[in-house]
Amino acid sequence: LVPLIFHNRDNVEWSEEQEASARSKVQENSSQLLPPDKQEEYEVNAKRYWDDFYKIHENGFFKDRHWLFTEFPELAPHRNSRQNGDSLHENKEECKQEGLGSCENGHCSVETRAESQEGDFPGAAASYRVLEVGCGAGNTVFPILQTNNDPGLFVYCCDFSTAAVDLVQSNAEYDSSRCFAFVHDLCNDQSPFPMPEESLDVVVLIFVLSAILPDKMQCAVSRLSRLLKPGGVMLLRDYGRYDLAQLRFKRGQCLSDNFYVRGDGTRVYFFTQDELDHLFTTAGLEKIQNLVDRRLQVNRGKQVTMYRVWIQCKYRRPLTPQH
Template structure:
């Protein structure tokens, strides 16, 4: 049965989005408080160095406040269809072909600040980012494992192909290329996504993503922590392996410790800016339930390029 959940993972997530469409997750406006890298006042579009802002933010928020509730996570995927652009598969292939020929042509190649969200679902992170950032130098990529989820993103009235590129992508497929070159992204966002894949595939997935970051770029993660209420409520027979479970709808979830995430990111060559646990008690008065939630929030940066004198220097953005 565990093999079935892996082989048919795309089916379970497509079914999830067919049932819930865009009504399950809420737009994550809290992200701008916890991850200033996504807000317009933070990034290089304001002529402020990313690295200096990132370390300043890391020092001031090391202990981090509690964050808002996030439901049932989702796996890596992208969204949909838009009449202004060709089908997803065709567009990715064309862009990658142009990249191979020209060396610098790819979606968003003219942007000076680039964000990728992996596991974007129906766009609950992407659309708040686009709505908040009006600067034309920003370009947002978003991908998801579920073609149904990507369809919902691209058919959203807020989807603008000149500012955003949504595509279907399997985070665990090592033969599948991303539509942007290495060292091209300022921010990569992973919100309740890494937990949805098989634990022994996590390291290679993070390694591939790390190569896409510019020196000084940052990877942002928020995911389930060990002994979260959701883990404690799983019944006998739902545990596939240590701390890795399957839900009733066939989707899967892993519950992390801080050390596990730190090991994944540092093994990928990234440096810790933030790694904290958010514990909170939630009360559902309607159902008279008390819920103990445990989440982990991380920020890890790619080391800066060494200069001629051996000191770190911030690279020039494209």
């Protein structure tokens, strides 16, 4: 039976009963944590588990990202403004308040320091640079390359799984004049990026931050934040607290609060809006958007109703440094 899906967006509150039921499921499945040696094993071998995942799923893992450009117009083509680099504003008022130039579709033409970026790195000549972190098989990168034909666009993408990066590089749509895929471990703060600091217009994190150890998230977000131009934006879509995937975990799969290991060894965290706000603002970014996207799934056959819970964030690097 195909489940019915109702879209309930923008902070629709759960009833107390729903909240209590979800909380008790999580208490139950978190009541027994994996022992430290097992936890260590999943951390040390994280890359291998994801490599195995991509070797099994290969291109079958393609997902239709129909929401990508409506939720994140920063990734869609936009006339003119990208020649000068953009930053995103929710409305024209906000743009006016900052005394910026034209503002259309959420994009503002902003002169930024990184515009005249010179140097010898992939994408150095581009005027609008996007980096997707944890790109997997390219579910976001290829739709961007297909849809956005701006001549100034350059898309970087990275993953710590060499199997994933191989899939991206061997895809017929991979065009090295517009794209650069590289292996990078987000949790390794010694691993260099191929582009300089303050060179990116957009950093995209789609279901990737949830895959790393919670203790390592802040360092990873802060490093990525430094790659953004002033006015550049970080976009995130990821699992929210009490998503049905969290409620379905069984006892014995929990690593720490709201962090679980799947049957295939890959791990997943379930965020609250406040936790993400803290991560981004600590990294020096300012909030443009932080919302919960809840979708009620009703399976009439099984008489079950459950929610998909995703969080979507947009945070911007300030135009003037914050102290």
